[in-house]
Amino acid sequence: MSSLRVSRIIITILMSAAGIIFLLPFVWMLSASFKPELEVLAYPIQWIPETWNAVENYREVWFGTLPFALYYWNSIKITLLTTAVSLITSAMAAYGFSKISFKGRDVIFIMVLATFMIPHQAILVPQFVLFRWLGLFDSHTGIVLLGSAGAIGTFLLRQFFMSVHNEIIESARMDGANHWTIFVRITLPLVKSALATLMILRFIWTWNDYQNPLIFLRSDHLYTLQLGMRKFSDVNGEFYSLMMAAAVSAILPLMIIFIIGQKQVIEGVAQGSVKG
Amino acid sequence: MEQTVQETGAMKNMVPRKKRKNLTQDTLAGYLFISPMLIMTVVLMVIPILLSGIISFTDWNFIAGLKSINFIGFDNYTKMLSDENFTRSLANNFLLMIVIPVSLFIALILAVLINKATYFKSVFKVIYFMPFISSFVAVAILWRVLFHPTSGPINGLLMSIGIDNPPAWLADPSFSLISVMIIMVWAGIGFEMIIFMAGLQNIPQDLYEAADIDGASKIRQFFSVTLPLLSPTTFFLLITGIVGSFKAFDLIMILTNGGPAGSTSVIVFYLYEVAFIQLKSGYASAIGIALLLLILAITVIQWIGQKKWVNY
Numbered sequence: 001m002s003s004l005r006v007s008r009i010i011i012t013i014l015m016s017a018a019g020i021i022f023l024l025p026f027v028w029m030l031s032a033s034f035k036p037e038l039e040v041l042a043y044p045i046q047w048i049p050e051t052w053n054a055v056e057n058y059r060e061v062w063f064g065t066l067p068f069a070l071y072y073w074n075s076i077k078i079t080l081l082t083t084a085v086s087l088i089t090s091a092m093a094a095y096g097f098s099k100i101s102f103k104g105r106d107v108i109f110i111m112v113l114a115t116f117m118i119p120h121q122a123i124l125v126p127q128f129v130l131f132r133w134l135g136l137f138d139s140h141t142g143i144v145l146l147g148s149a150g151a152i153g154t155f156l157l158r159q160f161f162m163s164v165h166n167e168i169i170e171s172a173r174m175d176g177a178n179h180w181t182i183f184v185r186i187t188l189p190l191v192k193s194a195l196a197t198l199m200i201l202r203f204i205w206t207w208n209d210y211q212n213p214l215i216f217l218r219s220d221h222l223y224t225l226q227l228g229m230r231k232f233s234d235v236n237g238e239f240y241s242l243m244m245a246a247a248v249s250a251i252l253p254l255m256i257i258f259i260i261g262q263k264q265v266i267e268g269v270a271q272g273s274v275k276g
Numbered sequence: 277m278e279q280t281v282q283e284t285g286a287m288k289n290m291v292p293r294k295k296r297k298n299l300t301q302d303t304l305a306g307y308l309f310i311s312p313m314l315i316m317t318v319v320l321m322v323i324p325i326l327l328s329g330i331i332s333f334t335d336w337n338f339i340a341g342l343k344s345i346n347f348i349g350f351d352n353y354t355k356m357l358s359d360e361n362f363t364r365s366l367a368n369n370f371l372l373m374i375v376i377p378v379s380l381f382i383a384l385i386l387a388v389l390i391n392k393a394t395y396f397k398s399v400f401k402v403i404y405f406m407p408f409i410s411s412f413v414a415v416a417i418l419w420r421v422l423f424h425p426t427s428g429p430i431n432g433l434l435m436s437i438g439i440d441n442p443p444a445w446l447a448d449p450s451f452s453l454i455s456v457m458i459i460m461v462w463a464g465i466g467f468e469m470i471i472f473m474a475g476l477q478n479i480p481q482d483l484y485e486a487a488d489i490d491g492a493s494k495i496r497q498f499f500s501v502t503l504p505l506l507s508p509t510t511f512f513l514l515i516t517g518i519v520g521s522f523k524a525f526d527l528i529m530i531l532t533n534g535g536p537a538g539s540t541s542v543i544v545f546y547l548y549e550v551a552f553i554q555l556k557s558g559y560a561s562a563i564g565i566a567l568l569l570l571i572l573a574i575t576v577i578q579w580i581g582q583k584k585w586v587n588y
Binding site (some may be wrong): 043044103207 | 297298302303305306307310312313314316317319320322323324325327331338386389398400401403408409412413414417421422424432433436460465467471473475522525526529530544546547551557560561565567568571572575
């Protein structure tokens with residue numbers, strides 16, 4: 001038994017070493033963001049900066065020539081709205097597809113499911129034309145709608161709604177409750193954990209989305225953080241310390257959300273087996 | 277499951293008027309519940325893909341407006357075959373597939389070790405999952421510096437251990453794709469590992485106990501119990517990995533912009549270039565439809581293959 005324990009400890013130590021190596025790029029990024037520019041590329045690598053330049057770097061990112069704070073705010077706004085719209089529409093559709101029986105339901109569901117296979121890039125041109133025609137081009141509304149569309153949330157939630165027993169719903173109906181009341185009062189609380197998972201995943205996907213803003217936003221003041229990062233790196237391409245400070249600023253909110261909701265995210269990914 | 281729902285629905289049809297009224301109400305309620313999602317999906321995805329199909333048979337340029345549209349039959353599709361940029365991008369896509377078995381192999385080993393052998397499971401999960409939640413923009417910007425040919429830390433390390441002429445990585449056409457692949461492995465392992473770990477949880481523990489009694493070594497157990505029982509998971513990851521590799525856009529756009537000399541261009545990147553830089557909407561749509569067909573083919577293979585190659 002004790003030899004088993006020893007081997008476990010050895011493997012844990014080896015795995016920790018591997019884990020640290022795996023994370024080194026992130027550590028390097030963080031450390032570079034604290035350094036004065038001249039020391040960033042010095043070799044051997046100083047993991048702990050000799051001279052601290054953190055305040056100056058982050059101040060330059062946040063209050064420098066580019067409106068980084070505005071990009072940040074745009075991203076927060078788009079991400080929150082997209083998450084909300086996507087959560088509400090997916091939950092409603094998931095309830096409809098699992099708890100109400102109506103004509104054509106299964107055919108529609110299969111059709112919606114088939115949109116999974118459509119590669120985003122294959123529909124960019126028609127979407128672009130459509131958006132200009134609808135006046136949604138170069139607007140946050142357009143980005144929110146694009147981000148909320150899609151079957152993945154409905155699909156994920158439907159599985160959880162299906163596990164809610166039909167008897168509960170039948171008896172509520174007997175008592176005269178309509179579907180909306182049942183949806184809000186009975187089923188939503190029962191699938192709370194699935195909603196949390198979808199919420200976190202949708203937040204991550206929207207926050208990191210680069211392609212939609214790139215194609216559907218033109219005006220600088222509407223840029224999201226990811227677009228702003230790209231612009232920042234074009235402007236400050238040679239200032240690695242600043243770029244790393246910007247990258248840290250972009251990743252940090254997600255890291256915090258991830259560490260708080262770690263269990264939900266990982267389980268959600270494992271259960272839904274979905275990829276953004 | 278579906279069937280029982282339908283049957284009760286059919287049974288309701290035969291019973292009293294009140295129930296029938298309920299049924300029309302149900303239909304109305306059902307459509308109301310799915311309509312917000314359905315309208316968005318139809319307007320933003322179904323109609324665009326149909327339009328894409330139509331545009332792919334034209335020489336349209338969306339800046340020029342509808343008047344200049346000409347139907348040219350299958351020309352766009354035949355053009356693709358002789359378009360060097362397209363075939364090179366397609367070839368790069370196939371090369372990128374090498375990433376999947378490599379990262380699956382590493383992810384599987386990590387999953388087994390973490391699952392069986394180590395303490396602090398959740399800490400390890402978090403560590404390997406971090407790149408998955410980081411934005412590709414930030415990751416790409418970071419790796420561009422790490423891979424810097426003359427003064428990046430990676431080449432600094434290589435030179436300090438005696439390699440005098442380390443590769444120029446992203447800047448060298450013959451190493452650029454490999455560099456992209458290294459980053460993709462690093463970014464993808466976490467997701468695959470999590471799925472493998474979920475698969476491992478589903479393997480009944482008594483199979484290992486039985487193997488122990490039969491005197492099978494740990495390594496033997498891995499090959500004759502773990503691996504076969506994980507085959508559905510592996511297969512799933514293989515397919516999602518292949519489909520996902522065809523959609524890799526953000527990373528390549530920021531890392532290399534398809535360069536140097538087109539050495540990292542992939543189909544979706546080339547499609548973007550044709551559509552929004554060269555403004556050839558017709559041709560871009562044809563490439564999009566070709567990509568859709570390719571993904572469709574992979575999905576069909578998945579359906580057939582799951583029955584054939586996966587053993588439970």
